[in-house]
Amino acid sequence: MSLRSPLGRVLGLGTAKDGTSHWWGQRVSAVALLLLGLWFAFALATIDNFGHAAAVAFVASPINSLLLLLLIVAMGYHSYLGVQVVIEDYVHAPGLKLVSLILSRFAHIFFAVAGIFAILKIGLGA
Amino acid sequence: MSNIDRPLSPHLSIYRWPITMALSILHRTTGVALSLGFIVLAVWLFDTASGADAYAVFMKYMDTGIGMLLLVGWSFAFFYHLSNGARHLYWDTGRGLEKEQVTRSAWFTLILSVVLTAAFWWVAS
Numbered sequence: 595m596s597l598r599s600p601l602g603r604v605l606g607l608g609t610a611k612d613g614t615s616h617w618w619g620q621r622v623s624a625v626a627l628l629l630l631g632l633w634f635a636f637a638l639a640t641i642d643n644f645g646h647a648a649a650v651a652f653v654a655s656p657i658n659s660l661l662l663l664l665l666i667v668a669m670g671y672h673s674y675l676g677v678q679v680v681i682e683d684y685v686h687a688p689g690l691k692l693v694s695l696i697l698s699r700f701a702h703i704f705f706a707v708a709g710i711f712a713i714l715k716i717g718l719g720a
Numbered sequence: 721m722s723n724i725d726r727p728l729s730p731h732l733s734i735y736r737w738p739i740t741m742a743l744s745i746l747h748r749t750t751g752v753a754l755s756l757g758f759i760v761l762a763v764w765l766f767d768t769a770s771g772a773d774a775y776a777v778f779m780k781y782m783d784t785g786i787g788m789l790l791l792v793g794w795s796f797a798f799f800y801h802l803s804n805g806a807r808h809l810y811w812d813t814g815r816g817l818e819k820e821q822v823t824r825s826a827w828f829t830l831i832l833s834v835v836l837t838a839a840f841w842w843v844a845s
Contacts, residue, residue, distance in 0.1 A: 621812065624805050631802055635795075639843040646775040649768045666762070673755040680752060705762035712762075712769035 616675060623672040630665040650716055659717035663710060670706035674699065739826045747804045750797035757794045795840055800833035 596603075607613040637658065642648045652658055677698045685691040735741070767778040781787055807829050810816055816825055 621809065624809060628802065628806060628809075631798065635798065635840055639840050644779065646768070646772040649764075649775065653765065653768055662765070666765075669758055669761075673751075673758050676751045677755050680748065701759075705759050709762035709765045712765040715769040716765075 616678075620672065620675045623668050623675070626664070626668040627672055630661060630668055633661055634665055653713055653716040654719065656717065659713055662713050666706055666709040666713070670702050670709075674702040677702070738823070739830075740822050743804060743826050743830065747801060747808075750801040753794065753797045754801055757797070760794075792837075792841070796833065796837045799836040799840065800830075803829045803833045803836070 605613075637652070641652055653662060678695060681691060681694045681698060685694050764778060767774040782791065807816075807825055810825075816822065
């Protein structure tokens, strides 16, 4: 006999209330990063030099701007999901855990938005 | 946690580390390291957008012994996490989960990530 309500069974969200969304988010962003990451590694390895002008020229190229934006979003999201699991595994005090999770979310959004803003600024030539 | 005298199953200090266990821990360690690398990537982009002066400060820090050591470490962490991540995605399809297969793919993943790291720096230099 199952004590789960018909609604609960249909929703399939389990006790954590978010079902398999975390797992899926991690996997799908991993597939995206497999492609974007290899592109980025190749791009870094073959860039002319790391002077300021070369870096600006690299980011300003439309295809590079686009792929960098996607990289920042996918990487920030994947990193957030991973750090969340690490915090949940090792930080046991409830208050500290909550604060750590919130700080991690703030930090990820902060640096992702900083990266996105920088790419747009260079890419749009402002 | 008052009941600390209860019998415990063998823990980390008892086991002889199988390669699979070491790589599993390395996956998480490199993941955390890459999260810090994400910050550096964002700062690099932001300093690029901020102008030549800010960029020069960033490069001054990266162009040191410690900076180079960190970059080499991040490149290995990146290629390892990527290779082992692909291994995880392969496992997610339900394949390659026998003990011998897992050990074999562990060595393959480790060697592949070292080769990719070496290839990256060879192409870059």
